[in-house]
Amino acid sequence: MAERTPVPGQPVRGSKTGKPIMALFDLLGRSWALGIIWQLSDGPLTFRQIQTACENMSPTILNRRIKELTASGLVARGDQGYQLTTQGADLFVLLKPFGAWSKDWADGLAAHRAQEER
Amino acid sequence: MAERTPVPGQPVRGSKTGKPIMALFDLLGRSWALGIIWQLSDGPLTFRQIQTACENMSPTILNRRIKELTASGLVARGDQGYQLTTQGADLFVLLKPFGAWSKDWADGLAAHRAQEER
DNA sequence: TTAGTGTGCTACATAAAGTGTAGCAATCGC
DNA sequence: GCGATTGCTACACTTTATGTAGCACACTAA
Secondary structure (H helix, E strand, O other): OOOOOOOOOOOOOOOOOOOHHHHHHHHHOOOOHHHHHHHHOOOOEOHHHHHHHOOOOOHHHHHHHHHHHHHOOOEEEEOOEEEEOHHHHHHHHHHOHHHHHHHHHHHHHHHHHHHHOO | OOOOOOOOOOOOOOOOOOOHHHHHHHHHOOOOHHHHHHHHOOOOEOHHHHHHHOOOOOHHHHHHHHHHHHHOOOEEEEOOEEEEOHHHHHHHHHHOHHHHHHHHHHHHHHHHHHHHOO
16 A cells, blocks of 8 residues: 555545544554654754654654645744644644653553562 | 564663653554544444454454553453553543544645645 | 354465665855 | 755665454354
8 A cells, every 4th residue: 555645535544434533543643743743842843853852763754754744734844944833733732631641651550560560 | 673562661662762752652653553542432342343443454453452552551351342441541531632623624624625726 | 063153363475664874965154 | 165954865674564364262043
C-alpha cells in the first residue's frame, strides 16, 4: 500500500470507510506525528530544531510528516520556522491533558511494577 | 531496533529520555492502537470483533497491540472479550473529543478543497 | 460422536514505513 | 569570499505492518 496523507472522506491506509476519526488516527498514528505537534505547541521551530526536540528523528521522516501535517492543515511554515495553524492549536488543546495523564500513568505503572517485585 | 512496549521511565524506540508523554505517544503512535482503544470504548469486543471493527486489520498486529496495551494497563481481557481498564477508560475520556474535532476538521478540509477547485 | 461454528491465536512471505549517515544547494552574517 | 546554518534529498539498511492460511481449543446442536 502506497503511503498517502490520510484525508477524511477518502479511504485511508487500507480503510474503506474514510471516517474522519479513522483518518485522524491514521495521520496521528504515524511515527513522531504526535511528538511534532507536541513540540510545536511551545512556538515555531525550525526543521532542525524539531529534529533535535524529537530525539534526532530522521530528516527523511520529519520531512514526510511535515508535508502530511501541512496538507492536513495542522502545521504551516512561517517566518520563524514551522508552527501550528489555528486548527493545529485547537487540536493541541485536546492533546494537552495527555501530558498530565501520562505522568499518572507512568506513576501507576511504576507502582504496579514495584508491587510485582515483592 | 527490536520492538518493545514503550514504558515511561525507560528509553523508548530510540529515545533516551523516556519522558512519559513520549512513551505514550510511542505507544499510541503505532498502527491501530488509537483505533482499538476507540472501538473498545463501546464495550468489550472479542479478538475478531476488534479485527472487523478496525477494517480487518491483520491478526498479527492486533495480537501485538493487545499485548502492548495490556502490558501498559490500558486493556484487559474479561469474560466478554477485551475491554478497557479503568485507566484505559480514563484515557478514552481524553480521546473522546477527538471525534467531534475530526468531523470539523473533515468539513474544513472539504471546504478548503472545494474553494481551491474554483 | 460428530460435524459445524466461533474463538484466539501463529507462521510465513511480502510490502511498506522508519532509521541513520552523508551530503548538497540556498541563505545568512561577516 | 568564508564559514555556519538551513531545509532538505539519496540511499542502504532495519523494523513494522499486511494478508492469507491454518491450527488448537471450546461450545453447540443433531
